[in-house]
Structures are given as C-alpha cells and as structure tokens.
Amino acid sequence: METQWITLIGARQHNLKNISLRIPKGKITVFTGVSGSGKSSIVFDTIAQEAGRQLNETYSNFVRNFLPKYEAPAIDAIHNLSPAVVVGQERLGGNARSTVGTISDIAPLLRVLYSRFATPSLQTANMYSFNDPQGMCEICEGIGKQLTLNVDTSLDMAKSLNEGAILLPGYGVDTYYWGLYAQSGFFDNDKPLHAYTEEEWQQFLYGAEQKIHITHSTGEFNGTYMGLVYRFRRALQQQKELSEREKKKREPFMITAKCDACNGSRYRPEVLASQLHGYSIYDLSELQLTELSKVLTNFTDPQMEAVITRILQRVHSLIDIGLGYMSLNRETATLSGGESQRVKMVKYLSSTLTGMLYIFDEPSTGLHPRDVYRLNDLLRQIRDNGNTVLVVEHDADVIQIADYIVDVGPGAGIHGGTILFSGPYEQFKENGSITAQALNTQTPLNEKPRAVTTFLTSSTSSLHNLQQVALHVPERVLTVVTGVAGSGKSTLVHDVFANEHAEAIVIDQQPIHTNVRSNAATYLGMMDKIRKLFAKENDVEAALFSYNSKGGCKECGGNGSITLNLSFLDNVERVCPSCRGERYDEHVLAYTYNGKNIVEVLAMDVEEALQFFSAKDIVKKLQTLQLVGLSYMSLGQPLSTFSGGECQRLKLAKEMKEDGQLYILDEPTTGLHIRDVATLMNMLHQLVDAGNTVVVIEHQTDVIRQADWIIDLGPEGGSGGGHILFEGPPQDLLACSMSITAKYI
Numbered sequence: 001m002e003t004q005w006i007t008l009i010g011a012r013q014h015n016l017k018n019i020s021l022r023i024p025k026g027k028i029t030v031f032t033g034v035s036g037s038g039k040s041s042i043v044f045d046t047i048a049q050e051a052g053r054q055l056n057e058t059y060s061n062f063v064r065n066f067l068p069k070y071e072a073p074a075i076d077a078i079h080n081l082s083p084a085v086v087v088g089q090e091r092l093g094g095n096a097r098s099t100v101g102t103i104s105d106i107a108p109l110l111r112v113l114y115s116r117f118a119t120p121s122l123q124t125a126n127m128y129s130f131n132d133p134q135g136m137c138e139i140c141e142g143i144g145k146q147l148t149l150n151v152d153t154s155l156d157m158a159k160s161l162n163e164g165a166i167l168l169p170g171y172g173v174d175t176y177y178w179g180l181y182a183q184s185g186f187f188d189n190d191k192p193l194h195a196y197t198e199e200e201w202q203q204f205l206y207g208a209e210q211k212i213h214i215t216h217s218t219g220e221f222n223g224t225y226m227g228l229v230y231r232f233r234r235a236l237q238q239q240k241e242l243s244e245r246e247k248k249k250r251e252p253f254m255i256t257a258k259c260d261a262c263n264g265s266r267y268r269p270e271v272l273a274s275q276l277h278g279y280s281i282y283d284l285s286e287l288q289l290t291e292l293s294k295v296l297t298n299f300t301d302p303q304m305e306a307v308i309t310r311i312l313q314r315v316h317s318l319i320d321i322g323l324g325y326m327s328l329n330r331e332t333a334t335l336s337g338g339e340s341q342r343v344k345m346v347k348y349l350s351s352t353l354t355g356m357l358y359i360f361d362e363p364s365t366g367l368h369p370r371d372v373y374r375l376n377d378l379l380r381q382i383r384d385n386g387n388t389v390l391v392v393e394h395d396a397d398v399i400q401i402a403d404y405i406v407d408v409g410p411g412a413g414i415h416g417g418t419i420l421f422s423g424p425y426e427q428f429k430e431n432g433s434i435t436a437q438a439l440n441t442q443t444p445l446n447e448k449p450r451a452v453t454t455f456l457t458s459s460t461s462s463l464h465n466l467q468q469v470a471l472h473v474p475e476r477v478l479t480v481v482t483g484v485a486g487s488g489k490s491t492l493v494h495d496v497f498a499n500e501h502a503e504a505i506v507i508d509q510q511p512i513h514t515n516v517r518s519n520a521a522t523y524l525g526m527m528d529k530i531r532k533l534f535a536k537e538n539d540v541e542a543a544l545f546s547y548n549s550k551g552g553c554k555e556c557g558g559n560g561s562i563t564l565n566l567s568f569l570d571n572v573e574r575v576c577p578s579c580r581g582e583r584y585d586e587h588v589l590a591y592t593y594n595g596k597n598i599v600e601v602l603a604m605d606v607e608e609a610l611q612f613f614s615a616k617d618i619v620k621k622l623q624t625l626q627l628v629g630l631s632y633m634s635l636g637q638p639l640s641t642f643s644g645g646e647c648q649r650l651k652l653a654k655e656m657k658e659d660g661q662l663y664i665l666d667e668p669t670t671g672l673h674i675r676d677v678a679t680l681m682n683m684l685h686q687l688v689d690a691g692n693t694v695v696v697i698e699h700q701t702d703v704i705r706q707a708d709w710i711i712d713l714g715p716e717g718g719s720g721g722g723h724i725l726f727e728g729p730p731q732d733l734l735a736c737s738m739s740i741t742a743k744y745i
C-alpha cells in the first residue's frame with residue numbers, strides 16, 4: 001500500500017521559519033533536536049493544535065462551549081490530518097478517589113467479577129466500589145484516611161497528668177477537660193505517660209464512653225469519659241463552626257492517618273467479607289501488579305474466564321510498560337510525570353479506534369535503560385493497531401525505533417526553527433547533524449572521581465518498599481542515585497533523606513505555580529532591576545515599566561490578549577489590537593534604555609541580554625540562566641509555557657545560593673538534548689567545585705558515567721527492590737554483578 005502523508009506547508013508558530021514538512025501515516029516518527037529548537041512548536045503547537053481545532057469545528061456551537069479552545073496555529077495549510085491524542089507528562093493528579101485501578105479501568109472489571117462470583121455475594125456491583133455510598137466505609141467515606149489526633153505533638157510523655165502532660169489547648173491542669181481524665185479514676189495522676197501500661201494507654205486514648213463524676217473549682221459535674229483520640233475527633237467534626245483562629249490553634253495537633261474503622265481499605269466490612277478464592281476485592285487491589293497477575297491466573301473457573309482475561313490483559317500491559325511494582329490502590333496523585341504518562345498509554349493501548357494520531361512527549365522519562373525496550377514495544381503496538389505515532393524524544397534507544405526522523409535545529413530559539421533532516425532512520429545515522437553525531441558517541445567513564453571523605457546520612461528506613469536502608473551522601477562530590485523505576489530512589493532521596501535535611505535545596509519538576517502573568521524575568525527577580533534602570537535613565541517612576549501596573553495596555557489590561565464574547569458563538573481569544581500582544585501602553589514605548597524600549601528588552605534571549613546589560617546583578621542572573629542551559633529563553637517568556645525540565649532548570653537558576661549547599665535534583669536531563677546534557681553536567685561539576693554537595697536521581701547513562709559516586713538501588717521495582725546494591729565510584733560499579741545499572745554504563 002502506498003504511504004500516505006501528513007503535509008505541513010508554511011509553518012511559522014513561535015520560532016518556526018516558514019517550514020514545510022511531510023510525515024508518514026501509520027509509522028513512528030521521532031522528532032529530535034536541541035532544547036528550544038522547535039520540536040514542540042511543530043508537534044504540539046501546530047499539529048495537535050490544528051487537529052483539536054478541526055475536531056471541535058465538527059460539533060455544534062452548544063457542545064463547543066464545553067470543549068477546550070484551540071487557536072488556529074500560524075501555518076498556511078495542513079493536509080491529511082487525523083484526530084490527535086496527546087499523551088503528555090501532565091500528572092494525572094485527581095483527588096484521593098482516583099487510583100491506578102480506577103484510571104486504568106481495571107476497577108470496574110473487578111467489580112463485575114465480584115458481583116457475579118464472590119461469596120457471600122452482594123447484590124449490587126456498586127457495593128464493590130469505594131466511590132459509591134453503598135460500598136464506602138462510613139467513617140472515612142471511602143478515602144481510607146481520616147484527620148485525627150497527632151499523639152506526638154499533643155502529649156508530653158515525660159510528664160504526668162498533674163504536671164500537664166496533655167498539651168492540647170483547653171486541657172491545662174485543673175480545667176474541666178483535664179478533669180475528665182485526671183478525675184476519671186482510671187489513672188495514677190503522678191505517673192508519667194511513658195510509664196503507662198499498655199492497658200492504661202489504650203484506656204487513655206481509646207477508652208469507650210462512660211459517665212464519670214468530677215469536681216472543679218466552680219462546682220461538681222457529671223461528665224462523660226471518652227478516650228482522648230475519640231474526643232479530639234469529635235471536636236474536629238464540630239470544627240466547621242470554629243473561627244479560623246481556633247482552627248489554626250488546633251492544626252499542630254492534627255495528623256492525617258489511616259482510617260481505623262476500615263483500616264485504610266476504604267470499604268465497608270460487608271465488602272471485605274465477600275471473597276473469591278480467599279481474597280476480598282481490597283486484597284487484590286493491594287497486591288503488586290506482578291503478584292496480582294499470578295493470583296488471577298490461578299482463578300481457573302470457566303465461567304470467570306472472559307472477565308479474568310480482560311483484566312489480565314490490562315494488568316499485563318501495565319507490567320509490560322515497567323509498572324509491575326504498582327498496586328491498583330496506588331493514588332494517581334502520587335505518581336510521577338513519567339509514571340502518569342505510562343498509565344495513560346496503557347489506557348490508549350486497549351482502545352480499538354484506529355487511524356488515530358498519537359503524540360508522546362519524552363515517554364522514556366523515569367525509565368531505566370533496561371526498561372526502554374518495553375516502551376518501544378508499546379509504541380510499536382500502537383502503530384501496528386493502525387495508528388500514526390509521533391514522539392518527541394532524546395533517548396538514543398527510543399530514537400532508534402523510529403521509522404522516520406525529523407531533526408529540528410540547528411540551535412535554539414531564533415537560531416533554530418528549521419528542518420535539518422527528515423527521512424528514514426537509516427539515512428539519518430549517516431547524516432552529519434549534532435543529533436546524529438551524538439547518537440554515535442558515548443561519554444567516557446569518570447576515571448578520576450573526586451575524593452570522598454565525609455558523609456551526610458539519613459536514618460534507616462522501611463518506608464514504602466525500602467528494606468531498612470539509609471542513604472549516605474558523600475559531601476562536596478557529585479552523587480548519582482540510580483535503579484529501575486520503582487526501586488525506591490524517590491522514597492529514599494526525597495521522602496527520607498531530604499525530609500531529614502531541611503536545609504537541602506530540592507529542585508523538582510513540578511510546574512511553578514505563580515501568577516499567570518509571571519515571566520522568566522519576574523520569576524528570577526530581574527524585572528525589578530530592569531525597571532529601575534529604565535526609570536533612572538528617563539527620570540520617571542519604575543511602575544511605568546510594569547505591564548501589571550501603570551505601564552499596562554489600557555485595552556487589554558496588560559494581558560496581551562482579549563477575550564471576545566460572541567454570545568451565540570465560542571468565546572474567542574484574540575491578540576490585543578491596541579498593543580499587538582506586547583502588553584504595554586504605547587506611551588511607555590517612547591522611553592528607552594541603551595536605545596531599546598521595554599518590549600524590545602523583554603524579547604531578547606539570554607545571550608542577547610548578556611551583550612546588552614552591564615549591571616552586575618542582572619549579568620549574574622543571566623549567567624546562571626546560561627549555566628543551566630536556558631540561554632535560548634527570552635526574558636519575557638511566560639512561565640506557563642515552560643516544560644517540566646525547563647521549570648526545573650529555571651528553579652535551579654533561582655535557587656542557586658552562596659557555596660556550601662546541598663542540592664537535590666530529580667532527573668534534570670528531562671527535555672534535554674544530548675548536547676545540552678553536557679552543558680548541564682558542566683554546571684553540576686562547577687557547583688561541586690565551588691564546595692557544594694550535589695545529589696541527582698538519574699537514568700541517563702551519560703550522567704551516571706560522569707558521577708563521582710554512584711548509589712544503585714534495586715534489584716527490581718516494588719517489593720523486589722528497596723535494597724542498596726552498590727555505593728562507590730563508577731569504575732567499581734562495573735564489577736557489581738547484582739546491579740542492573742552496571743550492565744548499561
């Protein structure tokens with residue numbers, strides 16, 4: 001069959017230089033090129049954008065009101081487009097009710113299984129859902145957690161009741177509430193709490209309601225004894241009527257803990273009692289997916305076969321994509337960006353729609369080199385189901401599964417935006433582009449690692465899957481923490497180590513939450529200084545140079561765009577005709593500094609700005625941006641347009657402090673071209689040379705090979721992981737036969 005092509009003619013979105021391009025349908029096309037070269041501008045902001053827009057136009061105006069709004073991309077024409085699904089790295093988020101089971105559509109299948117075959121059988125499938133009032137635990141309403149008393153902060157274990165052991169507000173010695181415990185007759189009021197017997201302790205915290213007689217300076221009362229935990233919780237339920245100040249006062253004494261009515265299972269007791277081969281629906285959802293697969297394979301009853309097959313299909317897809325260490329109960333809000341993307345992928349894999357256009361954004365994020373082949377299998381499968389697959393990716397192993405390559409460049413920003421190569425993968429390898437060259441070379445192993453002398457340590461932990469391990473981070477060197485996905489890296493580095501080293505500078509990939517009007521210059525605190533320079537040179541006030549303040553365009557209020565409300569039609573976002581999107585009032589543009597007005601200055605990229613400014617503090621900030629590989633970014637670029645990897649590097653630029661710090665970075669190479677990885681590594685080495693301690697969680701072999709010290713977790717993900725397999729310099733890792741990472745560096 002003849003190949004069909006998606007054709008782009010005259011694309012000019014962002015930095016694209018009026019490019020035309022063909023992409024084969026029914027194939028995998030990988031987009032490569034340095035960061036900022038224009039890959040996303042083609043794939044997301046032109047192709048996906050136009051596909052979304054055209055699809056929306058097929059709906060009635062009424063329906064369109066509920067759909068996301070798509071602006072037409074800057075392009076002359078696109079031919080032969082298919083409906084597009086963008087599978088990005090946005091975290092799945094969601095509330096506490098959203099789990100891997102609900103999002104992968106496995107939970108409803110399990111409910112079908114239990115409603116038909118479990119004993120005792122509960123008549124309705126809804127009862128097997130913790131999101132349904134019929135199935136949910138009544139106490140926590142299906143959340144599995146509840147707000148309760150924080151025993152650690154509420155009690156002074158060294159003191160007796162007479163000495164004021166209860167620290168809660170309102171429970172001081174001789175108060176009415178104190179009397180409910182001290183005059184209950186259950187306790188020795190001079191005995192410190194740490195000396196209580198188990199029985200006394202239970203009575204104190206969880207004793208049942210009963211009448212007691214107490215005396216107080218104001219008289220005698222009949223009171224009700226009730227364990228302190230229960231009394232506190234009842235008070236919490238009444239909190240709704242308390243003033244904000246009262247609530248604040250109680251906050252330090254509260255903690256979110258497992259619901260003790262359902263023991264965290266979220267279900268009613270009847271649901272837990274209803275079982276299949278000795279497992280409740282909750283038991284199955286708690287199992288690691290690799291275990292779940294084994295258990296379900298043993299459910300061989302012929303009537304169940306059809307449902308079991310469908311469940312296993314999805315479970316296996318999740319395992320195949322390297323998520324075998326998860327359980328169905330895992331809350332989606334706790335998944336990383338890479339994990340979220342892979343869960344979404346599985347959802348699409350089970351779709352029977354064909355002729356779709358699937359677009360992936362660096363799907364290798366968070367995956368150990370060992371698991372990349374599984375990802376590749378999945379991408380191939382989606383293609384072979386009759387779809388077109390577009391992937392933006394830097395990982396050499398993913399690039400090599402491409403049927404077709406589009407290499408964008410040569411540089412970033414205005415230095416990019418052209419197509420360096422487009423054609424079959426085999427031809428690309430012979431090509432002289434930076435990407436092709438980089439694919440053929442490997443970073444050497446660090447043969448002269450810095451000397452290791454002292455260590456920062458964490459406590460020994462068994463959080464999540466950790467097997468009683470502690471992290472020992474050598475000071476003033478570059479440490480890379482490795483291991484397959486789910487082996488416990490984040491748990492050990494973030495949840496244990498960083499948590500205990502409060503002064504650490506932790507730089508993650510979470511989006512930066514600030515005002516929608518923020519840009520790179522305001523975020524880094526450069527904007528104030530630039531405004532002052534303009535003010536001084538022109539002898540006017542600095543507020544004039546802020547589009548959020550006096551300088552803003554009167555028409556659009558400094559937004560740069562205007563929303564037109566056309567009552568019967570869609571609302572339309574339009575570039576403001578008055579300021580042409582520049583956000584400033586026209587009269588502000590008459591003022592210049594060094595011959596440029598404020599709009600021209602904000603349009604400069606970091607390189608240009610470095611040539612332009614001489615003020616020390618501004619130059620220093622610009623140099624940090626250069627260091628973190630963001631020199632292609634323009635000063636006025638809105639924060640909302642930064643990718644996860646770019647956000648991380650921007651945060652790093654902001655957070656860099658005087659020397660002698662502890663830095664923790666989570667996969668800082670996300671979104672980085674191989675060339676940019678070298679820049680990043682230079683920066684990390686400079687940080688270390690300046691006397692800082694740097695810890696990086698990373699899968700990129702180029703980074704691992706450059707470490708002074710490697711800590712490898714594993715061997716597998718989930719319950720098969722959680723051990724430290726190796727700690728030492730890169731050379732020695734090669735000899736560690738247990739380590740999966742050793743095989744890849």
Ligand code: ADP
Binds near residue numbers: 014033035042637641
């Ligand atoms: P890549 O995906 O190759 O890293 P992008 O397509 O994201 O590159 O960026 C190409 C250029 O377009 C960069 O200079 C970037 O700063 C700029 N750019 C990206 N998004 C926007 C936007 N929403 N508005 C203005 N410029 C943008």
Ligand code: ADP
Binds near residue numbers: 487717
């Ligand atoms: P890595 O960072 O190496 O990919 P993680 O530390 O994220 O590994 O995960 C290690 C184990 O802990 C996995 O089995 C994972 O499912 C589990 N885990 C991680 N975070 C949570 C969480 N918030 N709640 C429950 N389990 C978690």
Ligand code: ZN
Binds near residue numbers: 137142263264
């Ligand atoms: Zn409960």
Ligand code: ZN
Binds near residue numbers: 559577583
């Ligand atoms: Zn305007």
